Amino acid sequence: MPTTDPDAGRSGDARENGRVLLPLLAVVVVVVLGVALAVRLGAGPFPDSEVCRAEVGDVTAELSGEQAENASLIAGIGVRRGLPARAVSIALATAFQESKLENLEGGDRDSLGLFQQRPSQGWGSAEQISDPVYATNAFYDGLVEIEGYEDMRITEAAQAVQRSGFPEAYEEHAEGARALASALTGYSPGAFSCVVRHGDLEAEEPGERGLTARAEAAVVDVERVFGELPLGGFSPEGVTTGHMEGSAHYAGRAVDVFFRPVNDANLRRGWAVAQYLVANAERLGVDHVIFDDRIWSSGLRSEQGWRDYDAPVESSTAPATRVILEHRDHVHLDVVEGG
16 A cells, blocks of 8 residues: 655665754754844844944943944034033934934924934025034034033933924933943043944055045045044155054055144044044944054954054153054054955
């Protein structure tokens, strides 16, 4: 009689092997899917490449890559304008509530952008409000007109500018905004970091100023936010001396941003620029940032955040030379080589 037994005609050993292999195959599939899900969610040893974090005290604020770029821009413009970190905290909490720190193309009625400002309420044209730099400056323009905003609760100061139908909503984001502001304005050095792994990028040759296109774009971007900065480490003729062997300066991939003399104010400003570069590292192709004897690197080491920098100094090194070698007086930026 015909049989429906799928193992009919197999030896007993074959049937037994089949019973063992099928469960093992199922386990392998589950493990592979689990690793893939872990990578997707940023769990385990393979964190999501778009995750950025500010860790200040016992507060951790976690952002996507896009959110980090916008947060760093809001903070950088605050630094450029000479505003207190409190103003940046208020602006960040507002943008969190209004747009989740994303430059939205629409919203309630004619609301647009990071702060969901409305052309019909005099914030500017739709094109202007859609520009994060313009929108951020417009918010700060309104904030500084509020007498005593520095002493208000964050939600009260935000509401005084925005006039929202939900005046207490901003307070929900106050704690994370304060941590972000402290890190991104330089009051908490090395407290902001991102996990960034660059894909394949083309190799580039130095251009007219002696910088590759990526390095040039990074300089333009930073000065767009922070204003004109004292720069060095490159030349139209190229740089051939003054740096360690193999330095990216010799290939036109590195720039130094100077903050002299070394004092508390310049250290804060330097850290603001350094952490802005990390926040925008994926977009700008940043490979390394070094400042104040600390280093951040893209790739696998970006998971470690800011690390101690192993500067080539000896006990006999002169103090003035040590300051330079430890990058106490300048932020060093280099972009990926590509190729």
